Amino acid sequence: MKKYLFVFTLLLFSASFTFAQSAEEQEIKKLSMDKWQWMADKDVAKLKTLFHPQAKFVHMSGTWTTARELEIIETGSIWYKNADVKDTAIEMVGNTAIVWNRIALTANVRGNDVVTEFTVTEVYQKEGNAWKMLALTFSSVREEHEIQH
Template sequence: MKKHFFIFTLLLFSVSFTFAQSSTEQEIEKLSMDKWQWMADKDVAKLEKLFDDKAKFVHMSGSWKKDRELEIIESGSIWYKKADVHDTAIEISGNTALVWNRITLTAHVRGNDVENEFTVTEVYQKQGEEWKMLALTFSSVRDTHEIEH
C-alpha cells in the first residue's frame, strides 16, 4: 500500500510540475495581458516603453512600425476597446519569448464598433532587466481555432 501511495504521489507531483508555468512565462503572460489593457486605455506612455524602437505591427489593413502604432492608438483611429483572451500559449527560448493569444477583439474603427476573432502573435526580447516587444501580428481566424500547446 505504501508503494502505491508513493507512486501516486510521485505521479501527481510530476503532472503538476509539467503544467506549471515558469516564473518567466508568468511574467510574460502578465505583460501581454497588461498590454491589452494599456491599448484599451490608450496609454501610449506605457506602450512606448514596452515597444522596441524597431518593433513591427501587422494588422488586417497593413503593417507599420512603432511610431505609427502609437499614433494610431493615441488618435483613436483604431481603439482597441476590449480583447477577450480565450487561450494563451507561451514559449521561451533564451532571451526571446513568443506569445500566442486567441482573442475576440472589440475595436472602434472608422466610426464603427467591430468584433473580430484573431490569433495574435507577440515576440518579446529581454533587454537588460526589461522585456521589449519586437513584433505583434494579428491573424484572422475562426472562433473555433485552437492554439496548439
C-alpha cells in the same frame, strides 16, 4: 489506503510541474495581458516603454512602425476596447519570447464597434532587465481555430 493516497498526491504533484510555466513565461504572460489593458486604456506612456522603437505591427489593413501604432492608439483611430483572451501559448528561445494569444477582439474602427477572432503573435526580447516587444501580428481566424501547445 494510505499508499493510494500517497501515489495520488505524488501524481498530482508531478502533473503540476509538467504543466507549470517558468517564472519567465509567467512574467511574459502577465506583460502580454497588461499590454492588452494598456491598449484598451490608450496608455501610450506604458506602451512606449514596452514597444521596441523598431517594432513592426501587422494588422488586417497594413503593417506599420511603433510610432504609427502609438499614434493610432492615442488618437483612437483604432480603439482596442477589449481583448477576450481564450488561449495562450508561450515559447522561450534564449532571450526571446514568442507569445500566441487566441482572442476575440472588440475594437472601435472608424466609429464602429467590431468583434473579430484573431490569433495574435507577439515577439519579445529581453534587453537588460526589461522585455521589449519587437513584433505584433494579428491573424484573422475562424472561431474554432486552436493553438497547438
